[in-house]
Amino acid sequence: MWFGCLVVSNPLKAGKQLWAKNRKRVLIIGAVLVVAWIYVSRSGNPDTERAKIPTGYLSAERELTVHADADPGKPLPLVLVLHDDNSDAGAIEKITEASTLADRRDFAVVYPEAVDGEWRLDDPQGADVQYLRDVVRYVSQERSKIDQSRIYIWGLGEGGRAALAVACAAPDNGLKFVAVATVGSVGQSPSCSPETHVQHVDGAWNERITRALWDFSRQFKA
Template identity: 35%
Template structure:
């Protein structure tokens, strides 16, 4: 009897289900929708995770492809220039992130100097950390650490080394490896390095926005003509020179076989090249030791600035002025347009 009742109960439910098929369809539909929604959510999460993983892998790959020296600090490196190995030192500020383009300053040492000494003497690496720019200290030609400025000095001149090409290639390599602002590339040099800076400004005005020359001059040939060509484009110039300089005389000439143009002639060369005003604005320090002449109004906003240090001799450092700070402020205010 109980078995018959159970059979009747189950059969009744089946009959009800058969008689009301829509109820089952609704339940199945609801379950299907829930499952589809669940799968869509899971699929979305998986897609997001895969995208994040792709970005991380891409960034990691870029990091692996970067040269090891592209991280903050000072690094000693070399580059092959037409079969010759040339050395240099580079300093990258702690704030460098491989994304934001930074200014680049090439710093040229004096005859007999070297990159490490120049880094210590100028303090440009410390300045770079504060102001966020990259510094490269190229090494002159061995064994005397000289630069071929076209008329001076040492082995570089005797062997007719193409230091212009060295600096050009060095800038190009640095731009390949690091994020450099092409409108803010500069060169500064002292003594023989300053002479080289004059030459680079004249021959590589397509690269350099501005140059700085400290205790350096332009050479003259036996007929009294300046040995560097007129630049193909405008380039701002700052010159800092001691009036008591006996090695590279402020008023020209020379104690050795080199013939130096006077600092006034150097200034006139750049004023004419940039079409600046020939009437400078003159400022003198309170003690009279530092005289600043500003020749403004040049092509594309270029300027030529001369700092005469009355008691200054042949040096990088002078009383009453910070050479490094002065040069950086000038560079900072004179990018290419």
């Protein structure tokens, strides 16, 4: 009886004693719960992986970075995101945060990479245009299930020029980019068919612009 009265008359003191006695246990349980929450929130999301186009493609041995579910429940839209000259796939992934958005909105995203950091665009049917087409075929055939009616391409600066070059060229064996978006200066744009939807955005690319490009692109299907 006396102990019960003590607890009632000194709840603050009793609380402090209880915390002191169980502090370590509570902190351990809290840490375990945080780790479990992080694991659950990330489970099911694909890793971002470096890849090399294999033998059998004209662009064999060219590299790219892939963020795509290997076995999605249904075919996914595909977005190619192209870096500017003097940059690389890792840099544009970090700037755009497109992989994070892809996890939230259920699309596949890949980051092609120019040789020595520079896109070669002198020939509209040249090596880099072929490479970007091979990227789509490689990811579609060997890395994920892709909705061929929802293939989009975005680019920054010279990467935007490369995106326009391949998107506005005549379709190759049925491969078609239904939407293309550029960020920053790209110079004179080629003429695109009405079936290819084009958006130009000024300013520095960030996560907000990535969301806007997705909202623009996802409206369209081939």
